[in-house]
Amino acid sequence: MPDVKHFDPEATLDRVVDLFWERGADTTGIADIVKATGLSRSSLYATFGGKAQLQAAALGRYLERRSRPVFDALAADGRGVPAIAAFFERLVAARCSGEHARWGCLVTNTHATGIGGLPEIRDVLDRHHDALRSAMRAALEAAHAAGRLRPGVDVEAAAEALALQAYAVNLRSRAGAEPAALLAAVRAVLNGFTTTEER
Numbered sequence: 444m445p446d447v448k449h450f451d452p453e454a455t456l457d458r459v460v461d462l463f464w465e466r467g468a469d470t471t472g473i474a475d476i477v478k479a480t481g482l483s484r485s486s487l488y489a490t491f492g493g494k495a496q497l498q499a500a501a502l503g504r505y506l507e508r509r510s511r512p513v514f515d516a517l518a519a520d521g522r523g524v525p526a527i528a529a530f531f532e533r534l535v536a537a538r539c540s541g542e543h544a545r546w547g548c549l550v551t552n553t554h555a556t557g558i559g560g561l562p563e564i565r566d567v568l569d570r571h572h573d574a575l576r577s578a579m580r581a582a583l584e585a586a587h588a589a590g591r592l593r594p595g596v597d598v599e600a601a602a603e604a605l606a607l608q609a610y611a612v613n614l615r616s617r618a619g620a621e622p623a624a625l626l627a628a629v630r631a632v633l634n635g636f637t638t639t640e641e642r
Contacts, residue, residue: 452490455480460501464549468498469556498553499563505549506571514578523586524637527579527605531629534609538616539625547617551610572606579605583636591638601636608632 462471462479473494477484491497513530520526538547550571558564580602586592592601612625 450480450482450486455482455490456500456504459497460505460549463498463501464505464543464552465546467552467556468494468501469558495558495561495563498558499561499567502550502553502564502567502571506567506574510548510550510571511574514574517578518581520582521585523582523589523591524633526585527582528629528633530578530582531609531612532626534612535616535622535625535629538613539620539622545617545619548610548613551613552617554610555614575609576602576606586637592636593638596636604632 458480459476462476466475473484473487476482476487476494476497480487487497491500513533517526517530520529522529537543539545550568553564554568580598583592583596583598583601583605587596587598592598608629612629615625
């Protein structure tokens with residue numbers, strides 16, 4: 444007869460997401476996870492697999508619950524550059540204040556560690572980046588259709604640059620950068636793409 448789980452795997456994964464997000468998955472050991480969740484090692488391994496599989500599951504949950512709704516909203520906004528500016532304003536506010544202030548982004552934090560080279564983790568990182576870049580591209584295409592981009596702007600390259608800017612905001616906010624400095628940098632990047640009328 445199979446064992447019956449006496450815990451909620453979904454709630455456990457939420458706790459692991461917060462643990463990895465705040466402390467960093469690379470510096471969080473299985474003993475830390477056992478302590479935070481109250482589960483035994485055997486229960487964790489039986490449910491999620493090894494630490495790499497658990498980290499991939501946590502990243503996937505972060506992507507679907509936290510990142511993708513924001514990316515989808517940006518892609519559907521239709522305002523072009525104002526939508527991108529609003530995206531970054533919300534990002535800076537979330538990274539510098541509130542419940543998760545100075546935690547950075549779980550995905551960006553993972554990019555900065557060697558563990559991102561593991562195939563199951565790399566897959567989530569790539570899916571996150573593709574979704575972020577696609578959302579930026581959709582907003583830039585809306586700006587282009589409205590005549591708000593400078594002539595000759597490569598929309599694909601600009602979308603990649605803005606995705607990288609989001610990672611920079613995440614990393615610098617975790618290191619204590621001030622919101623005004625982060626937003627000034629975002630404006631400088633956007634000014635390189637847009638017409639005077641859009642600013």
